[in-house]
Amino acid sequence: MNTYYCLLGNTPLFSIAELKAVLPLVRIEMLNDAVAQIDLASDTEATDLLDTLGGTIKIIRHIEHFETKPDDEDILLSSSKILTREKTKNKISFGFSEMGRDHLPVFNARSLKKHLQSLGYSAQFKDGPRTGLPAALLLHKPHIQEIVLIGSNKGTILGKTIAVQNIDAWTNVDRNKPYADRKKGMLPPKVARMMVNLALAHTDEPQPAIYDPFCGSGTILLEAIALGKNNLIGSDLDLEAVRGTKENVAWYAEQFETTLTPEIKGGDVTKVNPSQKIDLLITEPFLGKPKPNPAKVPFILKGLEKLYRGAFRHWSKILKDGATVVIVIPSIVVQDKKGKTRIYTLEKLIDSLASLGYTTSSEPIEYFREQAIVRRNIYTFTYNTENKA
Ligand SMILES: C[S@@+](CC[C@H](N)C(=O)[O-])C[C@H]1O[C@@H](n2cnc3c(N)ncnc32)[C@H](O)[C@@H]1O
Numbered sequence: 001m002n003t004y005y006c007l008l009g010n011t012p013l014f015s016i017a018e019l020k021a022v023l024p025l026v027r028i029e030m031l032n033d034a035v036a037q038i039d040l041a042s043d044t045e046a047t048d049l050l051d052t053l054g055g056t057i058k059i060i061r062h063i064e065h066f067e068t069k070p071d072d073e074d075i076l077l078s079s080s081k082i083l084t085r086e087k088t089k090n091k092i093s094f095g096f097s098e099m100g101r102d103h104l105p106v107f108n109a110r111s112l113k114k115h116l117q118s119l120g121y122s123a124q125f126k127d128g129p130r131t132g133l134p135a136a137l138l139l140h141k142p143h144i145q146e147i148v149l150i151g152s153n154k155g156t157i158l159g160k161t162i163a164v165q166n167i168d169a170w171t172n173v174d175r176n177k178p179y180a181d182r183k184k185g186m187l188p189p190k191v192a193r194m195m196v197n198l199a200l201a202h203t204d205e206p207q208p209a210i211y212d213p214f215c216g217s218g219t220i221l222l223e224a225i226a227l228g229k230n231n232l233i234g235s236d237l238d239l240e241a242v243r244g245t246k247e248n249v250a251w252y253a254e255q256f257e258t259t260l261t262p263e264i265k266g267g268d269v270t271k272v273n274p275s276q277k278i279d280l281l282i283t284e285p286f287l288g289k290p291k292p293n294p295a296k297v298p299f300i301l302k303g304l305e306k307l308y309r310g311a312f313r314h315w316s317k318i319l320k321d322g323a324t325v326v327i328v329i330p331s332i333v334v335q336d337k338k339g340k341t342r343i344y345t346l347e348k349l350i351d352s353l354a355s356l357g358y359t360t361s362s363e364p365i366e367y368f369r370e371q372a373i374v375r376r377n378i379y380t381f382t383y384n385t386e387n388k389a
Contacts, residue, residue, distance in 0.1 A: 001039045003062035004046050005150060005159055007099070007132075008034050008055060009190065014365045014378070015055030018194045021201035022052055031152040032100035047163040052227065054193030057135060060148045060159040067155045069104075076112050078158050079147045083112075084121065086145060086160070091122040093144045097132030097161070100151035106130060107149060135164040173222055178251050179244025180217050187216075187284045187328075191367060191376075193223040195326045198380055199280040200227070202324035202361075207231045208279035211318075213269045213311065218245035220282050221262065222252045232262040235272040242266045269307070270314040277320045284328040285311065290374055294334040297344050301332065305349045312356055316383065325358065325381040330374050331366075345377075353381065355389035 008015035012034060019028055019036060029037045040046050046059045064078050083092050096109035109125050116123035126133060126144055133146055138161060146161035173189045180186060187195075200208070207230055212220045215234035224232055234245050246264050253260045263275060269285070285308060288300045308329070315325065331345040350360070358381040368375035 001041060002043075004038055004040050004162075005031065005060040005062065005148075005157065006036045006038060006056045007058040007060065008036060009057055011055070011365070011367050014191075014194055014367055015053075017362070017365055018053055018055045018197045021198050022049070024201060031150060031154070031157070035099055035150055035152070043162045050163040050165060052197070054190035054197065054223070057165050058132070058138075058161050059163040060150070061162045062157060062159050064158040065155060066158070070156055070158075072107060072111065075107055075149065075158065076115055079112055080115050080119070082147065082160055083116065083123075083145055084119070087121075087143075089143045091124060092116055093124045093126060093141070095126045095128055095133040095138075095144060095146040097128075097146055097148045098130050098151075099132075099148065101149060101156075104151070109147075112147075132161070136167045138164045139167060172255075173226070173252065177217065177222070177248045179247050181241065181244070184216055184241075185287065185290060187219045189219055189223060192219040192284075193226065195282050195284075195328075195378060196220060196223045196227060196229075198378070199282045199324050199326040200229075202380075202382070203279050205279055209233060209274070209276050209320075210280045210282060211235075211274055211278045212283045213272060213281065213315075214283050214285045215245045215264065216241050216284070218248045218264075220284070221245065221249055224282075225249065225252050225256060225258075225260070230258065230260050232260065232264075233274045233276075233278070234262065234264040235267050235269070235274075237266070237268055239266045270310045272318075274318055277323075278315075278318055279320055279323055281315060281319060281323065281325045281327070283326075284376070287328070287330045287374055287376075288332075290372075292332060292334075292373065294336070297332050297334055301344050301346060304330065305346055308346070308349060309352070312353055312358060316356055316385075316388070319383045321383070321385050323383045324361075325379075325383060327379050327381070328376045329364070329379050331377055332374055334373065350379065354387065357383050357385055357388040359384070359387055 026038050113123045113125040148159045150157040209231050210224050211233040213235050215236045221232045221234050333343050361380050361382045364377045364379045
């Protein structure tokens with residue numbers, strides 16, 4: 001076993017929940033706000049893991065642990081040992097990244113370049129942000145090695161980046177799919193992937209029936225395809241979205257060299273009856289306008305509450321006993337006339353779902369951009385008929 005460090009995405013709690021879902025038997029320890037430690041068998045396993053995740057940006061292999069603060073000479077010697085041992089081209093090209101060390105002066109990586117040159121190597125230092133080189137650069141130029149220094153309450157760790165998120169694949173699914181309706185708001189593919197991973201942790205079925213009843217452009221179904229799932233069902237009130245989802249699914253399946261026969265149809269969420277019972281319902285419902293009029297927020301939430309309650313009631317007829325629902329539920333942040341911030345939530349609805357048989361199996365995860373008025377909260381429910389009131 002080797003120790004690795006996962007550099008988490010912009011919502012670390014969400015990334016950690018995903019890691020736990022994908023690696024239920026692996027101990028996961030937070031090193032600092034942005035980095036989690038795990039043990040894996042090999043670099044190949046780490047690379048495969050990164051291709052499965054939506055919420056981890058880089059994976060770093062452990063090289064050395066300094067219990068007390070290392071001086072620049074220690075860092076320089078350990079880094080140069082790695083760079084010379086693992087070079088794949090005559091010229092050593094490297095970047096240097098630091099995390100959890102904001103209170104310390106920046107390590108002078110140019111001194112490392114000089115040191116390598118004094119040893120007779122041709123060396124090139126790729127300057128970049130302190131947090132590290134962009135994933136795209138490391139992906140396209142795999143000969144560039146990135147040394148990483150991580151500060152934590154356990155001391156300082158020196159590591160090397162061995163896997164980066166495949167930014168090309170993410171851009172492809174985000175930008176190149178044939179159908180998109182950006183006005184309606186599409187789920188970022190990485191968030192959809194994380195939701196699918198959270199749901200998959202709740203089933204042993206190799207091909208669970210996965211249903212998105214507000215499928216929009218099919219983002220969630222596409223991420224299920226990327227994870228090798230083929231028993232897919234989608235529906236939407238908007239027939240153009242239904243047509244578009246069919247087109248997107250066919251386009252994406254082709255890229256994975258598979259043909260799929262998903263069940264995708266039109267209809268109101270409270271009326272659609274899929275041809276089989278559902279194991280995993282994963283969805284981002286209609287969330288209302290992204291910038292609602294503050295005065296209207298209580299009415300908007302009342303409307304959403306009615307829509308969602310009807311949906312959950314109907315789903316109890318189409319879900320298998322023990323099924324899982326991973327769903328985005330909005331909260332809305334508004335400033336009142338005095339400039340005070342107020343957060344409106346649908347907590348009353350969530351509490352009332354217990355009587356319909358739905359229990360939350362973990363704390364909700366908040367996922368939002370800083371200025372967002374409508375925030376996404378990701379809830380995971382388990383549906384059990386015996387819990388029904
Ligand atoms: C936020 S979008 C979902 C976007 C989707 N996750 C994606 O990434 O493309 C919500 C979708 O719900 C659909 N919708 C709204 N009201 C509905 C209803 N009562 N029943 C079914 N679908 C509905 C809309 O047409 C829209 O496509």
